[in-house]
Amino acid sequence: MTEVQKKPNQNNLWKDAWIALQANVSTKIALFIMLTICLLVAMAPLLSPYQFDVPDWENISSAPSFVNGHFFGTDDVGRDLLARTLYGGRISLMVGIAATLVSLLIGITWGATAGYVGGRTDQWMMRLVDVLYGLPFMFFVILLMVFFGRNILLIFVAIGTINWLDMARIVRGQTLSIKKKEFVQAAKVTGVTNFNIVRRHIIPNLLGVVIVYVTLTIPQVILVESFLSFLGLGVQEPMTSWGALVNDGAQSMETAPWALIFPGVFLALTLFCFNFIGDGLRDALDPRDRNK
Amino acid sequence: MKAFKNDVAPLLKVSNLSVVYENSRNAVNAVHQLSFDITEGETLGIVGESGSGKTQTALSLMGLLPPTANISGEALFSSIDLLTSSEKTLNQLRGESISMVFQDPMSSLNPYLKIGRQMTLILQRHRGINHKDALQAASEMLDAVRIPSARSRLNQFPHEMSGGMRQRIMIATALLCKPKLIICDEPTTALDVTVQAQILSLLRELQLEMGTAILLITHDMGVVASTCDRVIVMREGLEIESGTINQIFYNPDKSYTQDLLAAVPRIDSPKNIKEPFSTRGNHSADNKKNVLLKVDGLKVKFEITSPNIFRPNRFLKAIDGVSLELGNAETLGIVGESGCGKSTLAQSILKLIPENQGRIIFLGRDLASVDKISMRKTRRDMQLIFQDPFACLNPRMTVEEILSEPLQIFSPELNRADQLKQVIKMLLRVGLQESHLQRYPHEFSGGQCQRIGIARALISTPKLIFCDEPVSSLDVSVQAQILDLLMELQTEMGISLIFIAHDLAVVRQISDRVLVMYLGQMMEISPSESLYKNPQHPYTKALISAVPIPDPKLQRKRTHNILTEEIPSPLNPPSGCVFRTRCPRSDSLCESKRPELRLKERAFVACHHA
Numbered sequence: 058m059t060e061v062q063k064k065p066n067q068n069n070l071w072k073d074a075w076i077a078l079q080a081n082v083s084t085k086i087a088l089f090i091m092l093t094i095c096l097l098v099a100m101a102p103l104l105s106p107y108q109f110d111v112p113d114w115e116n117i118s119s120a121p122s123f124v125n126g127h128f129f130g131t132d133d134v135g136r137d138l139l140a141r142t143l144y145g146g147r148i149s150l151m152v153g154i155a156a157t158l159v160s161l162l163i164g165i166t167w168g169a170t171a172g173y174v175g176g177r178t179d180q181w182m183m184r185l186v187d188v189l190y191g192l193p194f195m196f197f198v199i200l201l202m203v204f205f206g207r208n209i210l211l212i213f214v215a216i217g218t219i220n221w222l223d224m225a226r227i228v229r230g231q232t233l234s235i236k237k238k239e240f241v242q243a244a245k246v247t248g249v250t251n252f253n254i255v256r257r258h259i260i261p262n263l264l265g266v267v268i269v270y271v272t273l274t275i276p277q278v279i280l281v282e283s284f285l286s287f288l289g290l291g292v293q294e295p296m297t298s299w300g301a302l303v304n305d306g307a308q309s310m311e312t313a314p315w316a317l318i319f320p321g322v323f324l325a326l327t328l329f330c331f332n333f334i335g336d337g338l339r340d341a342l343d344p345r346d347r348n349k
Numbered sequence: 350m351k352a353f354k355n356d357v358a359p360l361l362k363v364s365n366l367s368v369v370y371e372n373s374r375n376a377v378n379a380v381h382q383l384s385f386d387i388t389e390g391e392t393l394g395i396v397g398e399s400g401s402g403k404t405q406t407a408l409s410l411m412g413l414l415p416p417t418a419n420i421s422g423e424a425l426f427s428s429i430d431l432l433t434s435s436e437k438t439l440n441q442l443r444g445e446s447i448s449m450v451f452q453d454p455m456s457s458l459n460p461y462l463k464i465g466r467q468m469t470l471i472l473q474r475h476r477g478i479n480h481k482d483a484l485q486a487a488s489e490m491l492d493a494v495r496i497p498s499a500r501s502r503l504n505q506f507p508h509e510m511s512g513g514m515r516q517r518i519m520i521a522t523a524l525l526c527k528p529k530l531i532i533c534d535e536p537t538t539a540l541d542v543t544v545q546a547q548i549l550s551l552l553r554e555l556q557l558e559m560g561t562a563i564l565l566i567t568h569d570m571g572v573v574a575s576t577c578d579r580v581i582v583m584r585e586g587l588e589i590e591s592g593t594i595n596q597i598f599y600n601p602d603k604s605y606t607q608d609l610l611a612a613v614p615r616i617d618s619p620k621n622i623k624e625p626f627s628t629r630g631n632h633s634a635d636n637k638k639n640v641l642l643k644v645d646g647l648k649v650k651f652e653i654t655s656p657n658i659f660r661p662n663r664f665l666k667a668i669d670g671v672s673l674e675l676g677n678a679e680t681l682g683i684v685g686e687s688g689c690g691k692s693t694l695a696q697s698i699l700k701l702i703p704e705n706q707g708r709i710i711f712l713g714r715d716l717a718s719v720d721k722i723s724m725r726k727t728r729r730d731m732q733l734i735f736q737d738p739f740a741c742l743n744p745r746m747t748v749e750e751i752l753s754e755p756l757q758i759f760s761p762e763l764n765r766a767d768q769l770k771q772v773i774k775m776l777l778r779v780g781l782q783e784s785h786l787q788r789y790p791h792e793f794s795g796g797q798c799q800r801i802g803i804a805r806a807l808i809s810t811p812k813l814i815f816c817d818e819p820v821s822s823l824d825v826s827v828q829a830q831i832l833d834l835l836m837e838l839q840t841e842m843g844i845s846l847i848f849i850a851h852d853l854a855v856v857r858q859i860s861d862r863v864l865v866m867y868l869g870q871m872m873e874i875s876p877s878e879s880l881y882k883n884p885q886h887p888y889t890k891a892l893i894s895a896v897p898i899p900d901p902k903l904q905r906k907r908t909h910n911i912l913t914e915e916i917p918s919p920l921n922p923p924s925g926c927v928f929r930t931r932c933p934r935s936d937s938l939c940e941s942k943r944p945e946l947r948l949k950e951r952a953f954v955a956c957h958h959a
Contacts, residue, residue, distance in 0.1 A: 073747075240741050243802075244743075246732060247755045247759075248728040248759070257754075343744075344744060344790075
């Protein structure tokens with residue numbers, strides 16, 4: 058054992074997880090692709106010679122071509138698809154990540170508190186979740202639109218507020234089983250405060266399930282956004298998103314397949330990457346899986 | 350013991366059985382070149398510690414091993430090789446000629462099927478008889494395993510029955526087709542000693558009646574001594590030694606067998622009690638006035654929510670009037686069957702359960718008046734060691750984090766380097782190494798994990814430690830090491846221990862005084878030696894006689910006063926003396942009046958007749 062005295066570190070779990078993550082090849086590739094996509098999307102104006110919202114009247118529905126500089130082709134009103142795919146990626150990734158973060162934050166806090174405190178508090182907190190579940194999602198979005206006008210931020214809020222409900226339920230269920238474990242009792246006997254028990258003993262042990270759920274949530278959110286856009290409640294033309302692009306592309310699939318293929322590939326790649334990263338993270342965060 | 354002839358053709362002949370698990374990196378020999386045979390009506394015991402391959406052997410005979418297992422060798426059962434036969438042939442044999450009883454009666458019955466249905470399924474499969482006849486046969490079999498009102502039991506679900514009852518049903522199910530061989534894999538390990546005694550005697554009687562051969566797999570030398578004709582000792586997949594029961598127990602060849610036998614704590618003789626024990630006994634006598642913990646009339650009730658909203662909720666009296674005192678550096682053992690409130694007692698003293706009546710005075714302070722924040726400080730002096738060494742450690746924390754957590758709370762003035770120094774000191778003290786600091790619990794064995802648990806409890810230098818079944822999930826050899834460690838640390842640091850266990854032999858080894866509990870009440874509390882040599886309460890007597898002694902001749906000569914009745918429901922305890930429903934000496938006085946604890950010789954006994 059050449060385990061040299063490492064310097065004492067509070068975040069051992071995360072540090073060890075990071076080391077384990079680097080040993081996982083598929084996760085590393087996924088991370089690399091994801092970073093590349095993020096970079097491309099961030100540098101959209103530099104990469105594309107065209108604007109995303111200005112029609113090129115000479116090249117309507119042009120196939121991908123190096124000659125006219127529309128590398129991904131154009132759509133049926135002559136807008137450059139490379140620019141649109143990259144700009145659309147900004148919206149999709151932002152919605153996906155922001156809404157998931159919101160649902161993570163509220164969901165874990167809410168679920169872990171309800172599960173850990175238990176009793177009447179748990180009853181009230183979870184009944185509130187049930188009531189919110191009862192609200193029809195579309196109705197909720199339309200209501201928001203009516204009150205606040207059309208705004209991309211509202212989509213984040215709407216999706217986030219609905220998504221944390223699932224997260225809270227999952228986290229609560231896990232917390233209920235974890236809080237009965239003996240190490241939680243040991244922590245109580247040691248005089249650890251309730252806040253620290255939840256933070257140090259319960260949440261780290263929930264992460265496996267939570268991460269798997271997150272990797273399912275991000276794709277789901279991106280798809281929900283495209284659905285909203287399709288109904289005209291999401292992003293508004295000329296702004297676009299991957300979901301909206303795929304939707305448009307699907308309609309002209311026979312005549313202009315490139316309008317479906319390029320945004321589709323980006324969307325699919327992203328979803329794949331999130332899945333691999335999620336898998337890798339879950340294994341890395343569980344010490345028992347690390348040494349396999 | 351039954352005599353058996355060697356010239357009879359064996360019922361099952363196993364030769365060169367090997368089970369190997371291979372992965373890309375290495376191969377594990379779970380069982381290696383094992384050969385044995387069983388004749389009709391014989392009981393063969395396979396003993397060994399965990400990982401010895403005993404269960405693997407049983408599962409390979411039943412064809413229950415996962416497809417990843419590489420099985421070789423031969424197991425001839427009436428000229429059919431069990432290891433190579435098709436699933437179809439095996440299905441003909443399983444349940445019909447060979448059946449199995451598993452360790453955990455709680456999980457080996459299907460919770461969604463009524464008992465009757467589970468039993469008739471087998472008869473319908475193998476005998477092809479109609480449902481009505483099958484029910485009749487099932488109810489006869491339940492009678493045979495001494496289940497009262499068998500007919501009505503068939504309409505019950507498994508959860509409506511106690512563990513002992515379920516294990517009887519498992520045995521009845523196994524016996525339904527009158528098989529020639531029953532494989533019992535740790536059939537009594539999950540049960541209380543009293544129930545264990547019932548099940549073992551039942552197995553013996555049934556064997557005499559039906560002439561079934563039994564392959565008994567166990568880690569418990571006492572169980573072996575009371576049931577087996579021949580024994581195979583296994584270790585790490587290898588057969589260490591085999592022979593008749595007397596050979597193995599009185600004349601073992603191999604040192605491993607000798608060690609194994611020596612490590613078993615015996616209820617009948619205190620000879621493996623360590624030296625410091627007696628000196629500590631005097632020590633605690635000096636400190637008699639120095640009372641560390643005083644519990645007075647403690648009662649704990651749990652409210653059971655009634656499923657019917659028009660009925661009032663009922664109360665389960667988990668602890669019903671317990672009073673005790675504990676001196677400095679004294680060890681109090683608490684024994685009793687499961688559900689008697691021994692763990693609840695520890696938890697309520699530790700204030701992990703809020704509701705209680707009565708007074709708990711610890712270090713001169715009434716814990717009822719202590720608020721939440723100062724309770725946290727009080728906990729520094731009261732720690733807990735758990736039963737399950739794996740579940741009690743957070744799987745996502747390193748050993749260093751686990752051990753420094755109490756220090757961060759109780760000694761926040763220490764800087765990180767000093768904390769680390771203390772952690773290392775403690776780690777070395779419990780017999781682990783500094784290089785273990787950055788490892789996670791799953792990288793350790795059960796015994797090592799229990800050491801970490803002990804280190805965590807001791808690092809805040811407490812005055813009182815509750816040990817809740819600290820060794821019951823460990824192998825005997827490891828058990829002995831952990832007990833030694835606890836006793837050493839106790840003498841070294843002058844800690845008082847409250848040692849909760851269902852294993853009376855272990856309790857005898859470590860305790861100065863022993864408290865016997867039944868249905869939340871105190872039955873007897875007396876100094877360890879007098880309790881075991883001269884038990885006063887009928888319940889204590891029954892408990893002690895139920896513990897099997899790892900000495901076949903002695904064990905088979907002992908008179909057993911087996912408790913036949915079931916434990917009454919704590920929701921509805923008997924009037925007067927709670928033990929009267931199972932007591933051989935109960936009379937009308939016991940029914941009307943609850944006996945008070947009174948002094949008899951050196952013991953406090955709650956019995957009208959003691």
